Amino acid sequence: MPSRQSTELVHPLREELEFTTVIAALSDPVRLAIVARLGELEPGGELFCANFELPVSKSTQSAHFRALRQAGVIRQRDLGTRRLNSLRRKDLDTRFPGLLDLAITQGRSRLNAKRARAKASAKIEHR
Helix, strand or coil, rough: CCCCCCCCCCCCCCCCCHHHHHHHHHCCHHHHHHHHHHHCCCCCCCEHHHHHCCCCCCHHHHHHHHHHHHHCCCCEEEECEEEEEEEEEEHHHHHCCCHHHHHHHHHHHHHHCCCCCHHHHHHHHHH
């Protein structure tokens, strides 16, 4: 099995980004949550894959990150044995103005609803 360092991360060029591919990548709730979380960062901010609290297995998480990278929504780079993720905001805003902002807004709504449900559930369990 090749090591992570020997596996080249392929990112489509800006002009290769396709609307239908990007929309398909953003249509999954887990991937939308990833985009929303990255959207909370300062421009150019990065997060390691392990910093995401996702309700799926590690292998499924990897598949979600790969789908976002291959669609051109995120950029990934390896740092040691860990992988950093960032939004390709400039590329997406150039190709599809407003799309990323809409996706981040929708993803935040879902994240906030999920956090509210978890908080309410914790209150009930605490009683």
